[in-house]
Amino acid sequence: MEGEEERVELQFRVYDGTDICHNNYAASTTIATLKERLVAEWPRDKSVIPKSVNDVKLIYAGKVMENSKALADSRITFGDLPGGVITMHVVVQPSISKKKTEKQEEMPKKNVCRCTIL
Template sequence: MAGEIELKFRLSDGSDIGPNKYSPATTVGSLKEIILAQWPKDKENGPKTINDVKLINAGKILENNKTLAESSVQVSGLPGGVITMHVVVRPPLSDKNNEKLQGDSPKNNRCSCSIL
């Protein structure tokens, strides 16, 4: 199909998922679902949902509801060119949520200033 965009997803350890070709009409949320499905099983702290994943292209965090075309992902001018997107995974929050619930009051005591 003409106009397809070839992407690979770079993980924090330098390994990649892909490359594969996608239509410009593919949503960022769909790409994140593909990343979840293809996430290497031997890696620790993998994402659980698409909300745990951020895709970064050309310094911009891509929004789930936008397509590749709407996100200004350009087809490379080089034949056989592959666009690399960086994948950032939000760290697991389960332990931190429990700590936050137990120690919520002291964390709310923050300094504030008022100018009169």
């Protein structure tokens, strides 16, 4: 039909093999929007829980998806599998806290003497 936006059915597979957030999404949906939804609907019984969108990486067909791109721009196959569900893999990589790096920089550097005997 004309004027109707193409949709794709997606599910997201997390590190332990379970699938979450199974739903239909419009082709214009951005990867950043998907990540926001994932963080909001993340199951609280998992041992690893993302704290922000920056902690989540989406992988499809072996490639990390870019936040600024829409599903249609990300070369996701629409309509290839009628009634099929496309699975994206979710990797959670918590960002390194700034407090830890600041503490490491504040620690005094020890002078080390090295000798080489020939």
